[in-house]
Amino acid sequence: LQLVESGGGLVQPGGSLRLSCATSGFTLDYYAIGWFRQAPGKEREGIACISRRGSSSNYAHSVKGRFTISRDNAKNTVYLQMNSLKSEDTAVYYCAAVRRGSLFNLCVLREYDYWGQGTQVTVSS
DSSP states (O other), X not given: OEEEEEOOEEEOTTOOXXXXXXXXXXXXXXXXXXXXXXXXXXXXXXXXEEOTTSSOEEEOTTTTTTEEEEEEGGGTEEEEEEOSOOGGGOEXXXXXXXXXXXXXXXXXXXXXXXXXXXXXXXXXX
């Protein structure tokens, strides 16, 4: 079971990025997916999570209204659209998967079983 993040990079404040999480080795339909991030010297935090079929999502207060999580199960890929980026969004971004019921969308780090390697996002002028 693999998750591979891509799409990170350097962007100016106010800019946008779209991260992708490509999955393989399992049927994505059965798994909730979360995006987490970890800034230097800080704990990893959940920022956006989506239920198995995409019917519900959950966002951290710090990104609500700026970030959008979506998924395309047919393409085995989950996305994180990030708009109006701020310097405090600088972090390594991870996607993670957990097999749960159809409505599960909680961004609770310890619930997630499978993790990608992360992609760096740097917001700086």
